[in-house]
Amino acid sequence: MDKPSLRFDLIAVAELIKPGEKVLDLGCGDGSLLRYLIDTKGVIGRGVELSEEGVLACVRRGVSIRQGDLHEGLGDYPNGSFDSVILSYTIPYLNDPAFVIQEMLRAGQRAIVSFPNWGHWQCRLGFLRNGRMPVTPGLPQSWDSTPRARPLTIGDFEDLCKKCKFHINREIYLLGSHRISTRYQNLRATTAIFELI
Amino acid sequence: MPGSVGIVKRQSFIFAEKTPLVLDNGEKLSPVTLAYETYGRLNEDRSNGILILHALSGDAHVAGYHSPDDQSPGWWDDCVGPGKAFDTDRYFIICSNVIGGCQGSTGPGSVDPQTGQPYGLHFPVITIGDMVRAQHYLIDHLGIDKLLTVVGGSMGGMQVLQWTTNYPERVRSAIPIATTARHSPMLIAFSEVGRQSIYADPNWNHGDYYNNQSPKAGLAVARMIGHITYLSDASMHQKFGRRLQEREHFGYDFETDFAIEGYLRYKGNRFTERFDANSYLYITKAMDYFDLSNGYNNLSAAFTKSSEIVFLVVSFTSDWLYPTYHSKELVSVLTTVGADVSYCNIQSTWGHDAFLLEVETMTGLLTNFLNRIVSEFKIDC
Numbered sequence: 001m002d003k004p005s006l007r008f009d010l011i012a013v014a015e016l017i018k019p020g021e022k023v024l025d026l027g028c029g030d031g032s033l034l035r036y037l038i039d040t041k042g043v044i045g046r047g048v049e050l051s052e053e054g055v056l057a058c059v060r061r062g063v064s065i066r067q068g069d070l071h072e073g074l075g076d077y078p079n080g081s082f083d084s085v086i087l088s089y090t091i092p093y094l095n096d097p098a099f100v101i102q103e104m105l106r107a108g109q110r111a112i113v114s115f116p117n118w119g120h121w122q123c124r125l126g127f128l129r130n131g132r133m134p135v136t137p138g139l140p141q142s143w144d145s146t147p148r149a150r151p152l153t154i155g156d157f158e159d160l161c162k163k164c165k166f167h168i169n170r171e172i173y174l175l176g177s178h179r180i181s182t183r184y185q186n187l188r189a190t191t192a193i194f195e196l197i
Numbered sequence: 198m199p200g201s202v203g204i205v206k207r208q209s210f211i212f213a214e215k216t217p218l219v220l221d222n223g224e225k226l227s228p229v230t231l232a233y234e235t236y237g238r239l240n241e242d243r244s245n246g247i248l249i250l251h252a253l254s255g256d257a258h259v260a261g262y263h264s265p266d267d268q269s270p271g272w273w274d275d276c277v278g279p280g281k282a283f284d285t286d287r288y289f290i291i292c293s294n295v296i297g298g299c300q301g302s303t304g305p306g307s308v309d310p311q312t313g314q315p316y317g318l319h320f321p322v323i324t325i326g327d328m329v330r331a332q333h334y335l336i337d338h339l340g341i342d343k344l345l346t347v348v349g350g351s352m353g354g355m356q357v358l359q360w361t362t363n364y365p366e367r368v369r370s371a372i373p374i375a376t377t378a379r380h381s382p383m384l385i386a387f388s389e390v391g392r393q394s395i396y397a398d399p400n401w402n403h404g405d406y407y408n409n410q411s412p413k414a415g416l417a418v419a420r421m422i423g424h425i426t427y428l429s430d431a432s433m434h435q436k437f438g439r440r441l442q443e444r445e446h447f448g449y450d451f452e453t454d455f456a457i458e459g460y461l462r463y464k465g466n467r468f469t470e471r472f473d474a475n476s477y478l479y480i481t482k483a484m485d486y487f488d489l490s491n492g493y494n495n496l497s498a499a500f501t502k503s504s505e506i507v508f509l510v511v512s513f514t515s516d517w518l519y520p521t522y523h524s525k526e527l528v529s530v531l532t533t534v535g536a537d538v539s540y541c542n543i544q545s546t547w548g549h550d551a552f553l554l555e556v557e558t559m560t561g562l563l564t565n566f567l568n569r570i571v572s573e574f575k576i577d578c
Contacts, residue, residue: 064538
């Protein structure tokens with residue numbers, strides 16, 4: 001089985017996982033994070049992915065994968081049956097993010113959510129100067145080139161957590177692949193990673 | 198390059214000679230013959246056995262040829278052989294026929310030892326559970342304690358699921374394809390139309406026809422209905438369209454005008470050369486009775502002992518006979534009981550037949566899944 005090189009934000013997510021954990025990765029794409037966690041930390045991994053291409057890649061990597069929509073099947077996972085439930089770079093594609101995160105916290109001891117930050121100063125400045133929809137450096141793709149996504153900022157996510165009473169246990173901010181402090185993170189960070197409990 | 202298993206031979210396992218096989222309906226069957234074929238070699242610790250189970254009209258001949266001038270190979274030759282998904286260089290492949298059938302196993306066309314005459318309708322009504330009960334004696338006979346995988350599509354998939362609920366300790370992984378955990382009313386409806394067409398054939402004679410003409414017309418119509426349900430609107434457009442069969446203009450008669458008519462007539466007639474009408478009745482009945490939640494409070498309860506098995510559930514987007522909701526329900530239930538279940542809903546226009554036709558996708562999926570099972574359970578093969 002091929003050993004994947006991990007996307008920088010996934011490296012930061014992986015560091016939060018302890019050896020031997022039971023991990024559910026929602027919107028796990030080609031399964032590279034799960035494969036990495038199985039190989040390096042001996043986790044028991046499960047993935048959910050919508051695209052057939054992703055599902056076939058996961059099976060190729062030897063990862064347990066369920067094809068499906070996150071709004072449909074999460075209820076099947078028994079309460080607290082995972083140590084960590086991961087939602088990495090998937091939240092912009094969800095119709096009901098609050099529901100999915102609630103389900104993550106029900107099925108898991110904790111939820112790890114990462115996303116590209118559209119609040120980054122380059123996005124703000126670009127929008128002001130050019131009048132074009134901002135392209136986040138954390139996910140550099142134009143509005144018409146990808147599946148329908150809803151941009152969000154670190155501030156938006158914090159508001160959601162407050163509204164839904166999700167407790168933020170830890171937050172990690174990245175500028176490119178480097179960690180940065182929590183000062184003006186909504187302006188400076190290109191990627192945010194939240195641990196919720 | 199993937200190859201063929203070459204010339205293979207059907208084998209027979211005869212059992213229940215002294216102690217009869219007790220069936221789900223309480224009746225007894227003795228003796229019982231089960232036809233099967235095997236390819237490849239069983240490894241030293243007998244851990245590389247894969248049991249393949251066939252659909253309604255299938256048989257034990259899953260790959261290779263029966264003779265050098267055999268026109269067509271076994272029914273899943275695309276996926277079974279050296280270098281193929283079920284790689285006979287690595288795995289010991291077993292394909293078992295079902296009781297109630299007519300391809301070498303005990304069924305309504307077999308001679309009833311009590312009377313010396315073919316059973317006909319005196320043959321007991323069997324279930325998918327009975328088919329699997331018989332198969333587990335075959336696996337005992339082959340000296341296999343735990344199968345690496347049990348795999349099958351359609352009715353084969355029902356047997357797979359029955360294996361995982363009835364003999365969970367005998368199965369490491371399971372691959373139910375284009376199937377269901379319980380037959381739907383629509384499926385029962387199609388079965389019944391097929392059966393009615395057999396009953397309506399005067400040659401059927403309440404199942405007593407083995408010394409006379411067999412009800413070929415009735416069986417052919419049943420098979421035609423079956424074939425319609427295995428295709429899809431899109432695949433009929435693709436394969437036949439409104440093309441005419443061997444004529445350039447409408448005949449304005451009742452001969453075969455359209456290619457799709459010719460296809461159905463051909464398939465229907467060919468089927469009567471190899472299949473027994475009574476077996477068609479018994480096997481469709483067994484499928485109609487199939488509901489794994491029977492005897493339990495719900496479907497999850499049936500799978501509580503199956504949580505150690507690694508599942509790969511496969512469905513196809515255009516399969517309207519076993520629509521994907523069947524597979525999704527199964528995956529949902531298996532997830533609830535904590536089983537390790539992978540699920541893939543393959544994009545295809547081929548309808549229910551897709552499980553035999555989407556060779557490239559299936560080969561990748563099956564090969565990779567089996568590689569994972571081999572590595573996780575440290576199987577020597």
